[in-house]
Amino acid sequence: MRQLQRSRLLLIILVVVLVATAVFILLRKPAPADEAALTYWTHTDPNRTELENRLIERFHGIEIVRSTYGSQEISELVLTAFAAGRGPDIFNLQIENAHTYISTGQVVPIDPTTIGFNSVEAIISEYVPGVLDPVIHDGELYGLPLELTNWAIYLNREIFRNVGLDPDIDYPQTWQEMVAVSARIAQRENGRLIRRGFDFRYSDYLIGIVPMVHQLGGQLVSADSRRAIVGESAWLEFLYFFQEWGPAGRNLGSPAYENSRSLFNDHADEVAMTHSGLYQQGRIKAENPEFYESEDWMVIPYPVFEDSVHNVSSSYYGHYLMVSADTPRPLQDEAWQFIWFLLEHAEEYLEQVNIVQPRRALMDSELFQSMPYSQVFTEEMERAEVVYYADHSAELQELVREAVESVLYGRATPEKAYVRLRTFAQAILDE
8 A cells, every 4th residue: 555655656756757847848948939829749650740741831821830759758748738738729649548528528529510511420421430439428429530550560571581481471470479470580780789679669568469459358448438458367367478578587578679660661781670650651651661561571460379269460550630728719729620620631641651641432432452562451441440548548558568578577577566556556446
């Protein structure tokens, strides 16, 4: 109990520091020259920036002041900005980070007539079934998806061939095979990895890592939302896997290294596989067109454990555009009109940025069907679950991160990490 109280105190101190930092940053940031302008905050993506800047120029409405931030930075900055009363008019976040703004009343629902629809149901009919469920509350719609994303595994064929593996036959289909293949590819210098077979996206546990527990029959939270970290055997097998994976085990990867999806685009001899979405193709094409046009890369499905009880892929998630409740009422309608203007250019987003807006027409289009490996992503979506989203998503993700890293680096046994994770996660649910 003392440890829990101490952790809560540290969390309170952290929040205070973040708020103070945000206030300092925001007060230093100059306001738009035109007080009627709308501020739009979004995550960094050079290809999308180029497209959206062009679209903003073509938008015949209010002035839009667009700002970009790192994918991890933006969720913290939006949170602290709202706490300081200086939040953006329009923003987009992953649903597991955005959901809390709906329940706290910090964003406003869309008036369908503002964008030419006569009802919320008419808007919903434009989209793939279920993708708007996370942003519907009491029959009102609080967000529209800029992109719906699921991940698969990108593979560098050349690295496979250089170590005597046939990428079309020897690609890993199970997590046990992923360990074996990564061990064969890995190269080290004084104990430090200079080439990895595969490595995880350690910043997004709920999307790309927790589904491994679901494969084994465990759950992050029970269906009735009353129990946390369900299925002891599944969680222990999961933690034992990461104990073997990390520096304390076979030393195949860890958060200490540069994220693998950035290195993958370089086509350097540093990482053979990475976990990413369809959008990764747009980044490869922009950063390394020669590699993109080559036959040296491919996309494969998310592995499963040999003893899996559920055939699930990594979770899918959406980046939802929302409008602040602090924005003056007449400007709220203009904000939604701008959002819909962006979303009316779904084919340009797909063609130029490789991000998918889950509109029925786009998913059925020849353009989507012709994208490299789009069929792999479609099949992965069919076996994927939506990422866990709730007001406490970020807290649970942080606890999972702590548990995994404690066994990765040998700071705790899987048994101790499991008990601590379950105790603290349950305390969050009980509160």
